[in-house]
Amino acid sequence: MTRRPGQRKQLVLKLSLSLASEEVQVLFELCFGDQLVGRLAASPKSVHVPLSFEELRNADRNPPHYSLPDYVASPIESVVRRMLEKNEPLWLQIGNPCGYLPVVPWERMLQPCLGVPVMRMSNQDIQPAVPGSSLQIVICVSLPSAPKETSNEAIIRRVVCQIPPGLAQNVDVHLFADRKTQSALSRLRNALPADYKITIHDPAAAPSYTEAYTPQPESSTTEEANPWLIWMLHALQGRSIDVVHFLCHGNLSQNKGRLALGPAPLRDVQADWARLVDAQNLSIFLNRLGAWSLTLSSPPGNIAPSGLRLLADQVSRMRPGPILVHDMIADLDDDAIKACYLFLYARKPGLLPKSAAVSLQCHPLQLIRQTASIASQQLLKNFTLAGTLGRALSGAQKSHAWVTGSQRSLEQVAATLGEASANEVSQAIASGTENALRFTAELLAKAASGYGKDVL
Numbered sequence: 001m002t003r004r005p006g007q008r009k010q011l012v013l014k015l016s017l018s019l020a021s022e023e024v025q026v027l028f029e030l031c032f033g034d035q036l037v038g039r040l041a042a043s044p045k046s047v048h049v050p051l052s053f054e055e056l057r058n059a060d061r062n063p064p065h066y067s068l069p070d071y072v073a074s075p076i077e078s079v080v081r082r083m084l085e086k087n088e089p090l091w092l093q094i095g096n097p098c099g100y101l102p103v104v105p106w107e108r109m110l111q112p113c114l115g116v117p118v119m120r121m122s123n124q125d126i127q128p129a130v131p132g133s134s135l136q137i138v139i140c141v142s143l144p145s146a147p148k149e150t151s152n153e154a155i156i157r158r159v160v161c162q163i164p165p166g167l168a169q170n171v172d173v174h175l176f177a178d179r180k181t182q183s184a185l186s187r188l189r190n191a192l193p194a195d196y197k198i199t200i201h202d203p204a205a206a207p208s209y210t211e212a213y214t215p216q217p218e219s220s221t222t223e224e225a226n227p228w229l230i231w232m233l234h235a236l237q238g239r240s241i242d243v244v245h246f247l248c249h250g251n252l253s254q255n256k257g258r259l260a261l262g263p264a265p266l267r268d269v270q271a272d273w274a275r276l277v278d279a280q281n282l283s284i285f286l287n288r289l290g291a292w293s294l295t296l297s298s299p300p301g302n303i304a305p306s307g308l309r310l311l312a313d314q315v316s317r318m319r320p321g322p323i324l325v326h327d328m329i330a331d332l333d334d335d336a337i338k339a340c341y342l343f344l345y346a347r348k349p350g351l352l353p354k355s356a357a358v359s360l361q362c363h364p365l366q367l368i369r370q371t372a373s374i375a376s377q378q379l380l381k382n383f384t385l386a387g388t389l390g391r392a393l394s395g396a397q398k399s400h401a402w403v404t405g406s407q408r409s410l411e412q413v414a415a416t417l418g419e420a421s422a423n424e425v426s427q428a429i430a431s432g433t434e435n436a437l438r439f440t441a442e443l444l445a446k447a448a449s450g451y452g453k454d455v456l
Contacts, residue, residue, distance in 0.1 A: 009033040010364055011083050012121065013076065015106070016095040017044075024051060026101070028072065030079050038079050042072050047109070050100045053254050060252070060306050066108045073113050080114050089117035089352050091364065094313075102313035103257075103306045108330060108356045117352035120361035124320040124415040126379060127363050128292035129386045129407055133169035135345055136241045138232065138289070141177040141185075142248040142262040143299060153184035155299050158328065159247050160188060162337035165195030167345045173198045174241075176232055178262050201235045203265035212266060225274040227264040229285045236289065240404040243345065244286060245295040250307025251276050257310025259296075260303070279314035286319065287412070290404025293344060295324040297337070309359065319412045322362040330357035379417060383438055384410040 011032050018025040018041060026049050030038040046069050050056040068076075080090055090110070094101050107118045139160065143152045156177075163173065175185050175198060182202055189198045206212070209227055212234035251260040258278045263271035277285075286294060296312055298305045305327065312325045322344050326337055336357040342350030343360075349367065353360060380386040385407045417433060 010091050011080070011088070012091045012093050013110075014093045014095050015098075015101050017097045017099050017101065019097065028076070030076065032083055037083070038075055040072065040075060042069065047072060047104075049104055053252075056100055056103065056306055057252065057304075060304050063305075066105055068109045068113065073110075076110070077114055080116060084116055087117065087352060089119045089367075090114060091119050091121045093121040100306075100310075103309045105309070105327065105330075105359065107359050108327075111354060111356040115354075117354050118356075119352070119364075120359060122320070122322075122361055122363040123316045125363070126320045126411055126415045127365060128321045128411050129380065129384070130242070130292055133347070135168040135171045135243070136174070136239065137163065137172065137243045137245065138174045138176065138236070138241050138291075139245045139247065140228065140232065140261075141175070141181060142228065142246075142260075143181075144249070144262065150300055152181060153187070155328065156181070156184060156247065157188055158331075158334055159245075159297050159326075159337060161192070162334060163196075163341055164338055164346075165193060167341060168347060171197060174236065175200045176228070176235070176265075177203075178265060179203050201232075203231065206231050206266050207234060208268040209264075209266045210268065226261065226277050226281060227266040227269050227274060228261045229277065229281065231265045233285070233288060236401070238401045240401045241289040241291045243293045243295065244289065244291045245297065247297040247299060249302045250296075250298065250304040250309075250311065252304040252307040252310065257307040257312070257314060259311065260307070279311055279318060282311070283315055283318045283412075286315075287408040288401065288405050290401045290408055292321040292408065293323070294321065295326060295337075295340075297326040297328060299328050312359070312361070316361050319408065320363075320415050321408075322360065322366065324361075325359040327357045327359075331355065332357075379414045380411070383414045383417070383434060 009032065011030065014027075014029040014031060016027050016029075018027040024044060025041040026044055026047050028038075028040050028042070029036060044051050048059070048064050048066055050059055067073075084090065092106055092110075111118045141156055143155065145152075160173075160175075165171065173196060175189075177185055179202075182200065182204075185200045189196070189200060192198065209230065212227075212230045246259055248262075249260040251258040256278050258276040259282065261275050261277065263275075264273055282294075294312070294315060296308045298308050302308070309325055312323050316323050324340050324344075326340075331337075333355075336353065336355035339350065339353035339355060340358055340360055343353055344362070344366070352367070385403070413433065
């Protein structure tokens with residue numbers, strides 16, 4: 001049974017909640033392509049699935065020993081050994097109703113007993129247009145006082161030192177952190193090999209909120225509320241970014257996961273103002289930078305790791321592109337980030353990561369760096385800038401952030417076109433969306449071409 005990795009026939013473990021009986025059950029369905037090869041159910045408690053917000057918060061306060069009962073693990077392991085070849089992944093797909101299923105670290109329960117890569121299936125069928133030989137990475141660090149057994153400098157070093165040099169022909173890393181962390185960042189930069197091109201952005205040189213804030217026509221009243229996001233947008237000066245990596249605590253509300261950032265880095269802003277970032281805020285921020293990938297590292301002592309996992313799932317339902325959640329406590333060998341970066345961003349795809357410390361969500365065609373299925377490629381060609389500016393978007397020279405940012409916004413809307421149902425109302429809405437996208441893409445392409453090489 002030899003298959004090329006790019007074929008769409010995958011072994012998928014579909015997870016959902018079954019509400020058919022009086023007691024809620026977690027349903028496990030193993031599918032190979034369209035063929036159902038196994039189904040079983042388990043009680044939520046036995047597989048550590050919280051059913052209420054209070055249970056979810058308790059899991060953060062007192063993390064359980066995540067493991068699957070034998071009656072669940074053994075049948076899955078049997079199918080995996082029978083149907084997967086060496087280094088082929090098991091894909092996780094979380095269906096509806098899902099409740100808090102996306103928040104559970106399934107990789108931590110499955111990977112050790114299966115011994116194969118465990119990946120989460122992207123919620124979008126569109127792959128973003130990505131550059132060929134240049135990689136721009138932003139790392140935002142915002143940490144309170146570290147646990148007694150470690151230090152913030154050690155935590156930052158554990159993350160940054162895992163980013164391998166030589167991922168692309170040109171790699172630039174932009175570090176953002178609060179004032180008290182600046183000396184640690186300088187020591188870290190001086191200790192790293194010359195291959196690392198690191199720019200440290202000092203909040204001491206940051207402008208006031210009023211000077212940095214530039215309203216956008218599409219912005220909601222709360223989109224620009226976070227001074228950290230404003231600072232980064234201002235400091236990068238229109239530079240197009242590929243990867244945004246946050247190293248910070250999470251925050252959890254009843255139905256939202258959020259980043260919990262520290263005191264505001266900008267002048268003339270109350271220190272405690274607007275410290276939380278939800279999925280909508282983050283998605284707009286990523287689009288404005290032109291970023292196509294997101295990483296969230298959960299540090300030791302994180303008060304709400306579930307908040308980061310829920311945030312990642314919510315962002316994934318809004319926009320295409322790989323999303324990685326990294327658990328530093330579970331990353332005992334300090335190599336999980338390195339493996340994921342090599343797989344996602346190196347010029348030639350690295351091996352699939354096998355670490356139980358990461359939750360990596362991406363499109364199956366990421367394995368061979370194919371942009372998308374034929375149908376999805378047609379969507380990108382017809383309704384985004386990829387049709388007219390494809391070479392510029394994927395070339396060695398970085399386009400301006402407003403060009404790649406416009407592409408991300410168009411991709412986000414284009415991804416919804418494949419979801420339309422067959423009824424007349426849905427088809428009419430889809431048709432209107434197509435016309436609007438086509439018109440917008442043509443307008444933006446003309447504007448970008450008018451600016452010439454300075455933008456493209």
